[in-house]
Amino acid sequence: MFKKVLVVEDFDVINSGIKMALEGLNIKEVDYISYCDEAFLKIKNAFLMGTPYQLIISDLSFENDGTPQELKSGDELIEKIRQEFPKLKIIVFSVEDKSYRIQNLYKNLKIQAYIWKNRNGLKELKKAIDFVSSSDQFYISPELNTTIHPKKTIEITDVDIFLIDFLSKGLLQEAISKKLKEKGIKPSSISAIEKRLKLLKEHFNANNPAHLVAIAKDLGLI
Numbered sequence: 001m002f003k004k005v006l007v008v009e010d011f012d013v014i015n016s017g018i019k020m021a022l023e024g025l026n027i028k029e030v031d032y033i034s035y036c037d038e039a040f041l042k043i044k045n046a047f048l049m050g051t052p053y054q055l056i057i058s059d060l061s062f063e064n065d066g067t068p069q070e071l072k073s074g075d076e077l078i079e080k081i082r083q084e085f086p087k088l089k090i091i092v093f094s095v096e097d098k099s100y101r102i103q104n105l106y107k108n109l110k111i112q113a114y115i116w117k118n119r120n121g122l123k124e125l126k127k128a129i130d131f132v133s134s135s136d137q138f139y140i141s142p143e144l145n146t147t148i149h150p151k152k153t154i155e156i157t158d159v160d161i162f163l164i165d166f167l168s169k170g171l172l173q174e175a176i177s178k179k180l181k182e183k184g185i186k187p188s189s190i191s192a193i194e195k196r197l198k199l200l201k202e203h204f205n206a207n208n209p210a211h212l213v214a215i216a217k218d219l220g221l222i
Contacts, residue, residue, distance in 0.1 A: 001133050002027055002089075004051065006042060008058040008077065009093070010034040014117070018057065018093070021126045036062060036071035040080055047085065055129070056081065060094040060101075075101070078109050086110075091128055093117060099147035100204050100215050106138060106148050113139035156221070159185055160200060163193065165222045168213045173197075 005027055009015050015032050022030050031053075033039040039058070046052050060074035071077045078090055091113040092105055105111045113128040115121055121141075128139045140148060162185070166176045173193050180188035197209065206212035216222050 001025060002054040002129065004029045004046075004053050005031075005055045005057065006039065006046075006053045007032045008034075008036065008039040008056065008074065010059070010062050014059075014093075017122045018125065021122050022129075025126060025129055027129075034062075035067060035069060036074065036077040037069050039077060040071060043081060043085065043088070052085075052088075054089065055132070056088060056090045057093055057125070057129075058090065060092060060096050075105070075109075078105065078111065082109050089132055091115060091125070091132065093121065093125055097144060097147070098205050100219060102140075102144060102147045104219065106140075111138075114141065114144065115139075116141040116144050118143070160196065161216075161221055163197060164200070164213060164216045167197075167209050168217070168222055 005022060007015060007018055007022075007030060009018065009032065019030070019032075031042065033042060039056075043053055043056070058074045058077060062069075062073065064072075071080060074092065074094065078092070081088055081090065090109075090111045092111055093115045095117045096102070097116060102114055105114060112132040115125045115128050118141075124141050131137075131139045138148070159180075162180070162183075163176060166179060171179065173190050176193055177188050177190045180186075180193070197212070200206070201209075201212050204212060204215045206215055213222070
């Protein structure tokens with residue numbers, strides 16, 4: 001079991017619940033930080049002092065109280081940690097349930113667990129801590145399992161990238177159809193474009209075309 005843990009969370013009521021969960025696992029040395037910049041400095045200082053943290057538990061969203069911050073989200077903090085401490089174990093504890101965001105944390109930032117903050121969140125958090133302390137496998141709340149193990153997956157093709165890129169430039173489906181025909185890409189009908197965009201929106205949990213473009217940009221697809 002872990003001996004030294006850092007919790008990055010800016011709501012005291014959540015910290016109280018996490019504290020109870022950690023005490024139940026007999027984890028004695030736990031620090032609590034409300035800001036991502038301060039959290040990274042604490043991680044770095046602990047490493048330099050020869051007493052590194054063994055586990056980081058972090059939220060993704062942090063309230064802006066006016067304090068200047070270079071790292072403004074848990075995603076940015078985790079990316080920074082991965083750059084300098086690639087083997088440090090990280091559990092995300094968040095209300096976020098968007099699949100594209102969870103997949104980025106899982107596939108690209110290599111977190112060890114993702115726990116959804118719901119009524120069973122603290123119970124799942126305890127299970128996750130115990131699990132990742134002795135395993136290299138990924139742990140995720142059961143309710144979110146399909147976000148990384150979808151029942152139906154699709155391959156993102158070059159044509160999909162074209163479609164999203166055209167959307168980002170403000171082109172309507174009729175204009176996109178014309179562009180595809182000019183490039184000799186098939187199918188290029190308006191109905192085919194409409195069906196593919198609908199599938200892409202479902203795949204990325206996008207609410208509308210603009211949201212799909214924003215997600216694609218976040219993932220570096222365009």
